[in-house]
Amino acid sequence: MSWTMIDMPGNFAVVIHGEFDCVNCFTHHTGRSAFRYYSTRLTEAQLTSGKTAEPLRRCLTMIAEEQKPEAVIVLGTCPVEVIGDRFQQEVEEISAQTGVPMVALHTSGLRMSTQREMLDWCFDTLISLGDGASEGDQVGFIGMPPGGQSSEVTRVLKQAGISISGHFPEGASMGEWQGLGRSSRSFVSDLAIFPKVVERLRARGQALIETPLPYGLAASQRFYTTIDKALNLDGALLSSLTDESQRAQQAINNFRSQHGGKRLALTLRMRNTYRSDVVAQDGLGQLEAYQELGFDITLLVQGAPDPDVVEAYGVLLRARGLTLPFEIFPGPFFLQECLERGAYDLACVADHGLKSARSAGIPAFDSVAMSPYIGSVPRNLARLNALLEHR
Amino acid sequence: LNDLEHFRLKTNDLGRLTGVSIALHAIPDAFLLMHCGVGCKHKATSKLSTHDWAENVVDREGWTEVGDAELIEGSTHRIGPYLRSWQKRVQPGLMAVISVTFLDLTGDDYKDEVRQNDEELPCKVIYVPAPGYDGDVYAGYASALVEVVKSLDWTQPVTHKTEVSVLGYLFDRYEGDHLGNLAQLRSLLKALGLSLGATLFSGAPYAKLHEAPRAGLTLSFPYAAPRAKRFKRLTKRELLQVDLPMGIAGTSRWLRVVGKAAQVQEERIQAVIQHKEAQVRKHIGMARQHLEGQRVAVFADVPLLIGLCTLLLELGLMPVLVGIRGHTLGGEQEFRDGLARNGFSLPDDLPVLLSPSLHAVRENVRNLLDRDQLDGMIGAATEFNAITTLPADTFVQYDHRGEPTKRGLFALETGFPCKHYHVTRPSPFMGYAGVMGWADRLLNAPRLWDNGRSR
Numbered sequence: 001m002s003w004t005m006i007d008m009p010g011n012f013a014v015v016i017h018g019e020f021d022c023v024n025c026f027t028h029h030t031g032r033s034a035f036r037y038y039s040t041r042l043t044e045a046q047l048t049s050g051k052t053a054e055p056l057r058r059c060l061t062m063i064a065e066e067q068k069p070e071a072v073i074v075l076g077t078c079p080v081e082v083i084g085d086r087f088q089q090e091v092e093e094i095s096a097q098t099g100v101p102m103v104a105l106h107t108s109g110l111r112m113s114t115q116r117e118m119l120d121w122c123f124d125t126l127i128s129l130g131d132g133a134s135e136g137d138q139v140g141f142i143g144m145p146p147g148g149q150s151s152e153v154t155r156v157l158k159q160a161g162i163s164i165s166g167h168f169p170e171g172a173s174m175g176e177w178q179g180l181g182r183s184s185r186s187f188v189s190d191l192a193i194f195p196k197v198v199e200r201l202r203a204r205g206q207a208l209i210e211t212p213l214p215y216g217l218a219a220s221q222r223f224y225t226t227i228d229k230a231l232n233l234d235g236a237l238l239s240s241l242t243d244e245s246q247r248a249q250q251a252i253n254n255f256r257s258q259h260g261g262k263r264l265a266l267t268l269r270m271r272n273t274y275r276s277d278v279v280a281q282d283g284l285g286q287l288e289a290y291q292e293l294g295f296d297i298t299l300l301v302q303g304a305p306d307p308d309v310v311e312a313y314g315v316l317l318r319a320r321g322l323t324l325p326f327e328i329f330p331g332p333f334f335l336q337e338c339l340e341r342g343a344y345d346l347a348c349v350a351d352h353g354l355k356s357a358r359s360a361g362i363p364a365f366d367s368v369a370m371s372p373y374i375g376s377v378p379r380n381l382a383r384l385n386a387l388l389e390h391r
Numbered sequence: 392l393n394d395l396e397h398f399r400l401k402t403n404d405l406g407r408l409t410g411v412s413i414a415l416h417a418i419p420d421a422f423l424l425m426h427c428g429v430g431c432k433h434k435a436t437s438k439l440s441t442h443d444w445a446e447n448v449v450d451r452e453g454w455t456e457v458g459d460a461e462l463i464e465g466s467t468h469r470i471g472p473y474l475r476s477w478q479k480r481v482q483p484g485l486m487a488v489i490s491v492t493f494l495d496l497t498g499d500d501y502k503d504e505v506r507q508n509d510e511e512l513p514c515k516v517i518y519v520p521a522p523g524y525d526g527d528v529y530a531g532y533a534s535a536l537v538e539v540v541k542s543l544d545w546t547q548p549v550t551h552k553t554e555v556s557v558l559g560y561l562f563d564r565y566e567g568d569h570l571g572n573l574a575q576l577r578s579l580l581k582a583l584g585l586s587l588g589a590t591l592f593s594g595a596p597y598a599k600l601h602e603a604p605r606a607g608l609t610l611s612f613p614y615a616a617p618r619a620k621r622f623k624r625l626t627k628r629e630l631l632q633v634d635l636p637m638g639i640a641g642t643s644r645w646l647r648v649v650g651k652a653a654q655v656q657e658e659r660i661q662a663v664i665q666h667k668e669a670q671v672r673k674h675i676g677m678a679r680q681h682l683e684g685q686r687v688a689v690f691a692d693v694p695l696l697i698g699l700c701t702l703l704l705e706l707g708l709m710p711v712l713v714g715i716r717g718h719t720l721g722g723e724q725e726f727r728d729g730l731a732r733n734g735f736s737l738p739d740d741l742p743v744l745l746s747p748s749l750h751a752v753r754e755n756v757r758n759l760l761d762r763d764q765l766d767g768m769i770g771a772a773t774e775f776n777a778i779t780t781l782p783a784d785t786f787v788q789y790d791h792r793g794e795p796t797k798r799g800l801f802a803l804e805t806g807f808p809c810k811h812y813h814v815t816r817p818s819p820f821m822g823y824a825g826v827m828g829w830a831d832r833l834l835n836a837p838r839l840w841d842n843g844r845s846r
Contacts, residue, residue: 015398019492021406021523025430027437028400028749029772029810032780035749037400044524047496055398062395078428078493079523082462109428110459110493333450333480352440355447 001075001107003274004122006031010174013069017056017087018042018077025109038063042079052085057094064098070174071129072102081108101129115279116193119143122274123169123177124196130178134205138165139231140180142197143189143276145213145372146170152241152373153214156224160236169276187211187227190280213277213372216289217248220374241374248377252292255381259388260294262345265362269302270332270350278368284320286367290348293381299326300338336360346388363387399748402690402773403528403716405807407521408434410531411489413807416448417562417592418539418600420484424473425454426466426501427491441772442808443564453477457494467499474508474516483514484597485542487535489521515542515597527717528807529692532561533618536591537625545604545626552607554588555580555653558622558630559615562592563807567814569594575822579636579646582663583655608653613694617719636821637698639668639705640733671823675706678830683707688756690714690747690770691806693721697729698821699769699805702829704735711764712755713737714744714774716806749777760785760800767801767836772810775802779839786839794842801836811837 003026005014013036016023020041028034040055056074063072074091088104095102103125107118123142139162141148148154148167157164165183166176180186181200185207191198198208209230214220224237238245268283277285290297301313305328317326329338335356339347347357347364357364365387370380408425412435415423425432432454440448455461455469474486490501505518517538521531536559557576562569573594577587589595589603603609604626611630615622622630631652636645643664650660685708689699693715700710715722723743730736744751752770756778759765768778786799804812805820819825 019406019522019524020404021408021434021492022430023400023404024406024409024434024523026433027441028402028404029438029441029776029808031776034400034773035753035777035780037749038395038398039400039404041398042524044492044522047492047524058393059395059398062398066395078430078491079496081459082493082496109430110457110462112429112458331450332447352436352447352449356450 001073001105001118001122001125002026002037004119004169005073005126006034006037008033008126008169008172008174008177011067011069012036012174013038013063013067013072015040015056015059015063015072015074016077017052017074017085018079019047022077022079036067036069047079047083050083050085052080052083052087053090056087056090060091060094060102061098064094064100069100070178072100073125074102074104075107076105078108078110081106081110103129115274119169119274119276119279120194120196123194123276124200126174126177127180127197127200129174130181132179132182132204134184134201135182136163136184138163138183140165140168140183140186142168142186142194143280144170144187145215145277146275147372152244152375153224153227156237156240157227159240160231160233162231162233181206185209185230187230189213189277189285193276193280212288213280213285214374215286215370215372216292217245217252217374217377218292219288220372220377221245224374244375248374251378251381255385256294258385259345261296262388263343264290264295264297265300265339265342265344265347265349266290266297267300267302267335267347267349267353270335270353275368282316282320284322286348286370287322289370289380293384295346297324298342298344299324300335300342301326301328302331303328305330332356346384363390396748396751399750401746401748402714402752402771402777403692403746405438405528405717406434406523407526407528407531407534408489408491408523409438410526410528410533411487411519411521411535412436412439412452412531413528413561413563414532414535414539414592415451415485415487416443416446417594418485418597419446419594420596420598421451422477422481422483422486423452424470424477424486424488425452425491426457426470426488426494427454428457428493429454431491438808439563441810443566444813445565451481451483462494462497465497465499466494467501467504470501470504471508474512478512478514485539486512486514486516487538488516488518491521492523495522517542527719529561529614529717530617530719532614533559533719536615537618537621539591539597539600540603540622540625543601543603545628547604549607550605551586551588553585553653554606555585555608555610555649556588556603556606557590557593557610557612558603558626559612560590560593561612561614562590562594565594567816567818568820571814571817571819571824571828572821574817575819575824576636578824579642579822580649582667583646583650583653583660585649585653585655608649610649613720634729634732635694635698637695637825638701638733639671639823639826640735641698641701642822642826643668644733667823671826674827675830678834679707682830682833684709685766685801686711686759686764688712688714688759688765688768688770690716690752690768690774692716693726693729695806696726697733700726700730700737701733701735702826705826706830706833708767708833710737710741712742712744712759714747714752714770716746716771718746749773752777753781757781757785765800767803767833769803769805771806772804772808775804775810783840787842795840796842798838798841800839801833802839803832803836
């Protein structure tokens, strides 16, 4: 929750209800709204005596009086869960007294949850702070790659006369989240990972359409075709991208002739992230972009290497129609060995995996460094080409 | 509780667990097992991996995956199997276990569990308390230091009289800044006829740290100061408390203090200082000419702040706003006392913010910029995150055509974490070479924001 909201513009406040070090579960050196975050800074005495209400009341009251936010989100932590703190009652009371909308969420780390669940919960909470049924012609984008505001899709939709309500979560302000419910339709990277959001928006009469993640040429073309059909644009979107598509296809042809058949290790389940486009499609949103380049791909999945777990991953991949070879490795510590054993030409890794790949002597890139949409294909390929050429 | 500032996110809201993880990261064959919930893992990895691009952060860390079920049934028994399996996989020289507040609240005896595993496993296993309601990152670093120092054999005699060991060097990454600092310390000591021995911590493996007791002199750097009495008891030695050797005055004073304690001849110490100072002063003349009179906001922990303000004043710059990061290394008085030890002082009305929030940094910097009273800022990535949310026209002015007319304030990252400042070659920020390093950084500092034409 904190990771997602810290870069959200808008006049809101987030209160971490717990000891001060609980704020240390997310970074403070990035995110444009870090200065709108608070901690109730519970002491040992307050935690052991259960006297946690007063600091929360004081904190919320002063935020309402001084900052005057449009909304306050209170996040519960492990220590307050352990002592059974019913902090939502305080939050509701202060909200009623001050007139500032306040939401209490039990977000402690005690209940294991997936990145998908957290994102869905967070987005749904933000949308719930707004009201109004679907109206007008605006469209929204949910769970797409970052950079949406200045992206190719924004440009071509504008040219086609379509108004965008926002790109969610990236860059969306608190006000835009509150207004998302009023869009006529939204395009979503993965409907399955947002069950709460889907239910809420559909209840408001909004049409939700799943699209591929726009990485590489073929997936991006299907992305535009899906939008085009939904908005009855008669092929206008892809027509306006004819030059970009030709350049992308040429770059792909050149790349395939030079590097087709080379071995690519594509790692999965390594990233500590709450970026919804990375989590979408089981982390396989870029796979098609690498397949169209002619790579010989092996999936390296971080997970327990027990035989039943390995079998389960096989079932999951086959359910997605994938017959690619895959290998399970237990954690980052084992990645280097895994990469060396596979004798890969290139590795797509996440986070800390880059250093393991470097130690293995294998050129590597982070999937989040790849740019989305058709116009970016030549640049992405130049980057991969440089990695392969200068290994 | 009657001030909203109390509740706001601080620029250094880093607790003990982060400090412990930095300390363990500084021992390349150590392993940190975190007995904690899922969120606490980030206290050890997120900032450190941003800060240190040279060494992997995650492959020598593990956690015991405690959720609500484990909490209810009791979680102590999870520690042993995790320790044993990680020991087998990683073969570390040292393993450290931490627990966190919500588990401590259950009253389970993790310390004893760790003690039992220490007896059974082939490597040393220590327990480091890391409650999240008090202390700070420096307290965590010092706690880990205490436990490591405790594990060394201080009954062994001094066998290397001219060797100097160090407790409390804050080694937070394997990049060129610390490699450069350690080379500087070696060079300064060598000039006095001494040598640098085991340094806790310095990127040296655990076995190397066992050489600390053999040194003729043990220095206590400021990051060990909060536990000075404990270290004295544990080491059974008189430790020499020193400031960081920063700035010309700070480095020369450091040489005097260390040289005297090591019974180096006064003439030799003076000769070294005169020679080194003359060299540095010759080189920094041009820097001073260009930097003279620039007004700076500086955010750092007290030891670093003393060093930074010393050298800024030596280079002709004027601190006009100071922020003290953390609270266990001292406050305004300790800062002013340290500066006075280097022969400098700052005006009594200089604003000194104690453990400021991001909001406070943002507002104080904005006020100075609005009054055109600030030319630069030095701080960690968190302080810069606070001010980069200000509108661009806070930093630059525009002419009648709407074009920016000058460049904004200079921005230098230092402290923890650094997001943009990373160094591959040895680039000390301590010692005489550190003075020239800072002069170079100040002369070539990036700007918030820059029209690219003004000078």
